Amino acid sequence: MSWDFDIGNQTIWSPSKNIGQYFLSNVKELELIVDEPSGLIEVMSDTVDIDVAKLCHFVAALSSPSKMKNETLRLLSEGCLIVLFAMAIHANPGNRELLGQQSDDCVNKAITFASQQFECLPNTTS
Numbered sequence: 001m002s003w004d005f006d007i008g009n010q011t012i013w014s015p016s017k018n019i020g021q022y023f024l025s026n027v028k029e030l031e032l033i034v035d036e037p038s039g040l041i042e043v044m045s046d047t048v049d050i051d052v053a054k055l056c057h058f059v060a061a062l063s064s065p066s067k068m069k070n071e072t073l074r075l076l077s078e079g080c081l082i083v084l085f086a087m088a089i090h091a092n093p094g095n096r097e098l099l100g101q102q103s104d105d106c107v108n109k110a111i112t113f114a115s116q117q118f119e120c121l122p123n124t125t126s
Helices: 017-034 054-062 072-090 104-117
Strands: 004-007 010-012 040-044 047-050
Touching: 010 072, 017 040, 017 054, 017 072, 054 072, 072 104
Parallel strands: 004 047
Antiparallel strands: 004 010, 040 047
16 A cells, blocks of 8 residues: 555655655644645545645745754654655756755755656656
């Protein structure tokens, strides 16, 4: 069993059930911290629709130093942040501004993750 993360009618990521649930629980906590919806909408027990506009807004909020100023929180959240950044980059190739003040290391990890884990979207790969 796995989760399906979809943009439109295209599944971009299908992590195992446990990994998907762990990721989503972290995203829900981050939503509370930054007081913004993530754009990840559970539509079935194993499917998540990605609202790209909301996801990009959420990623921008997570990139704001005023929202994520606690270093311990940033370290604990890094893996989840990288996957979220990867989703935003994948949905908006070439739009580096989405990630605001993120370090090059974080951005490179997100790009690597997307290239290794995500399925290509039609007309969006470079």
